Amino acid sequence: MRVAGLGFRRDVTFASLREALIAAGGAEGVTAIATVSDKLGSDALERLAGELNVPIKAIPANVLVGIATSTQSELIKEKFGTGSVAEAAALVAAGRHARLVSTRAVSQDRTATAAIAEGDGE
Template identity: 70%
Template sequence: MKVAGLGFRKDVTLASLREALSAAGGSEGLAAVATVADKADAEALKQLARECGVPIRGIPADMLAGIDTPTQSKFVMEKFGAGSVAEAAALAAAGPRARLIATRVVSQDHTATAAIAEGDGA
């Protein structure tokens, strides 16, 4: 199963989420999109999930903490205990033996990040 993890600011647009997902490899073959649970109902994310025809998996923040990610954001580490929300959410949603196939990429306006993981599912 292939999952796109997305991290984003509160004011993110659908265009920024699309751009980040496209830069990470696109939506082809995705089984789900994932993000931290408290942002799973963001309108732009819901629109992106509908466009891609996939469900949204909200990952509790405490599940993201401690997930080792190849890229590191100091802000995200302090807030969530993981270096990248996008990478950690993708890995958590793709299952216990998941691996990243695309590390975090950032939209040009710096409001969205995306990463893609592949795994056996949760």
């Protein structure tokens, strides 16, 4: 299973989410997108999932706590207990033995991040 993890601000645009995903390596082979559950309902997120024809996996914030990530944001670490929401969400959603195939990439306007992980989906 190949999962694109996304982190973003509430005012993110569809273009920024797509740009971050492209910067992380693109959507080829992605079978799901994942983000922290409080971001569900975002129009930009739903539009991206629709364009890719993949489900959204909502990860509760408490599940992200302590997930080791390759990149580190002090702000995100303080708020979520992990260095990158995008990387941690991708790793959790990809399942056991997940590994990052693309570390966090950031949109030019800095409102969206994306990372890609592969795992067994369980």
